[in-house]
Amino acid sequence: MEILAKDTVSDRRIAKQVIKKKVEMVSRSSRSSEKRICLKRIRRLKKMVPKSESMELNGLFRETADYIVWLQMKVRMMQALVHVLNGSDE
Numbered sequence: 001m002e003i004l005a006k007d008t009v010s011d012r013r014i015a016k017q018v019i020k021k022k023v024e025m026v027s028r029s030s031r032s033s034e035k036r037i038c039l040k041r042i043r044r045l046k047k048m049v050p051k052s053e054s055m056e057l058n059g060l061f062r063e064t065a066d067y068i069v070w071l072q073m074k075v076r077m078m079q080a081l082v083h084v085l086n087g088s089d090e
Contacts, residue, residue: 042057049067050067052064
């Protein structure tokens, strides 16, 4: 009877180790998939922001913020131009 109990304990220990390894594998794969998604988004952002192809991440974010402000200013300028050209008094 003790042999059966030892085998059961041993089997449980092995099962726990197998489960732990599988959980670690899934965890690693989800992290790597998140990393791939993040890198893909960074590549897309670098394509959208001028002169940012060779920038580090911090510089890229700073340049992106500046670019957004520049685009907003450009839109406001175009809206003002349309307003003036239409002769609106609104």
